[in-house]
Amino acid sequence: MKAVVLNDWGGVENFAIQDVPKPSIQPDQVLVQVKAFGVNPADFKTRTGSTPYSKNYTHPIILGWDIAGEVIEVGTEVTSFKPGDAVYGMVNFPEPGNAYAEYVASPAAHLALKPAQLTFEEAAAAPLAVLTAWQGLTEHGQLKAGEKVLIQAASGGVGHLAVQLAKALGAHVIGTASGKNEAFVRTLGTDEFIDYTTTNVETAVIDADLVFDTAGADTIFSSAKVLKPNGRLISIAYSAMDKVLAVRSDIHAERILVHTSGNDLAIINQLIADGKLKIEVNEVLPAEKIGDAHHRLESRRTTGKIVLTFE
Ligand SMILES: NC(=O)c1ccc[n+]([C@@H]2O[C@H](COP(=O)([O-])OP(=O)(O)OC[C@H]3O[C@@H](n4cnc5c(N)ncnc54)[C@H](OP(=O)(O)O)[C@@H]3O)[C@@H](O)[C@H]2O)c1
Structure with missing residues (x-):
């Protein structure tokens, strides 16, 4: 599969699109075919190696936590999702989430069904x-x-x-x-x-x-x-x-520091269904433009969210 790989701490020149093995899943995980992934300021802070959680990583690294996509495989203990479900979530934050990739192995507990009202791009923009x-x-x-x-x-x-x-x-x-x-x-x-x-x-x-x-x-x-x-x-x-x-x-x-919560995502899903919450996607970029996405975030001038896609 294709992934955006970070090969060293520092600037965006350390990113490369590379072929890497598709992840395998644990019994409590699902494999998601990613339709879009989101970026957050925590991503560029982790890229430079300056956050407390940077120490949890060794290069080559796949950054990112926010994904939306389709479940293609479920672990033996997973009862909440089945293949074909459209899902979204914040995967493993602040541990490595490996979200800048075509396929992501995620604990089922970190995902929710994607509200029908949201596109995959909007859903990928939302979780964190x-x-x-x-x-x-x-x-x-x-x-x-x-x-x-x-x-x-x-x-x-x-x-x-x-x-x-x-x-x-x-x-x-x-x-x-x-x-x-x-x-x-x-x-x-x-x-x-x-x-x-x-x-x-x-x-x-x-x-x-x-x-x-x-x-x-x-x-x-x-x-x-x-x-x-x-x-x-x-x-x-x-x-x-x-x-x-x-x-x-x-x-x-x-x-505060955000934490994964299926219960919170369920409440948020209801607010979206009720038309009380809209996700502003300011820009959808191809994965190759990950450096531009990080530069825009580092400017602190973006409005709403930026998402990327491999398609
Ligand atoms: N602790 C946690 O769990 C957690 C979770 C998420 C994010 N964060 C952190 O929270 C911060 C915000 O994240 P974000 O994703 O919302 O960032 P963001 O989207 O990059 O925020 C950009 C926005 O900030 C506005 N802005 C910049 N300086 C401002 C000022 N002095 N007064 C008012 N508005 C200002 C800009 O508006 P103008 O262009 O109009 O100035 C712009 O629209 C980041 O540092 C991020 O790392 C922490």
Whole structure:
């Protein structure tokens, strides 16, 4: 089978499309013929060797966690899927997921049936980002109907899904992005939009119950300042919460890491079926353009998601 192989830590020049053996499956796994695979910022961070989980890999590496495709074989213990099922999921995160490939062996527990409303490209764009948004808002953020939530980087891969999920949960949603993304963020249902390039977020937002910060070091201190006492700050891209708590000791501040959850994907599937959650695929690229996909992500300017395909 064909796969995008990373032959050394560093830049995208270390990627090559290569023929590699098709993976074999364990009893709890299924073999998926991949129709599309997604990319996330964690991919380029892993490519450079700079993440804590980079140490789990030895070259040659097949990066990536997000896939959508068709089940072609099931392990002896698998009862949840059968050959022919259309599935999607985040495979093995943060361990190697081997997703940049024509075939992926995945634990059945990491997959869900693909909602009929989604194309394979939309489904491949979703898993890591939508699980992060859902877990950040609910499991960690404890968002309740009627609360005021600020979503930093509302136009990004995680942010555009978080806006829609927060609206589905009944919150009052404020989203930040630069002005060029205002129309897009408003179509997601945000109640208020803030162009962070022209407006000071710290004065524009008062007494938020929850901030879901997907932007990181550039925004984290503003995020802390706009919370009401005992407010909750959930970050996915900034780790030094001791520094945040040093300036705002009266809030709950937490950096989270997404985890696989079949239950969460089942809830998300229902929201998609109900028309409450749409996945924005900004670009579909051939697998050969993996370097371009990583460069676009590294720019931090992408809107929605990028997916790739071998077809
Ligand atoms: N901890 C976890 O489990 C977890 C899971 C997923 C992602 N992450 C991390 O979370 C971060 C976001 O991921 P992502 O996939 O959403 O990234 P992304 O899609 O690359 O985010 C790009 C978006 O960020 C916006 N942006 C950049 N700087 C901003 C700022 N100062 N204020 C407001 N918006 C800003 C950009 O909008 P403009 O162009 O309009 O500025 C752009 O639309 C990454 O660092 C990623 O590694 C962590």
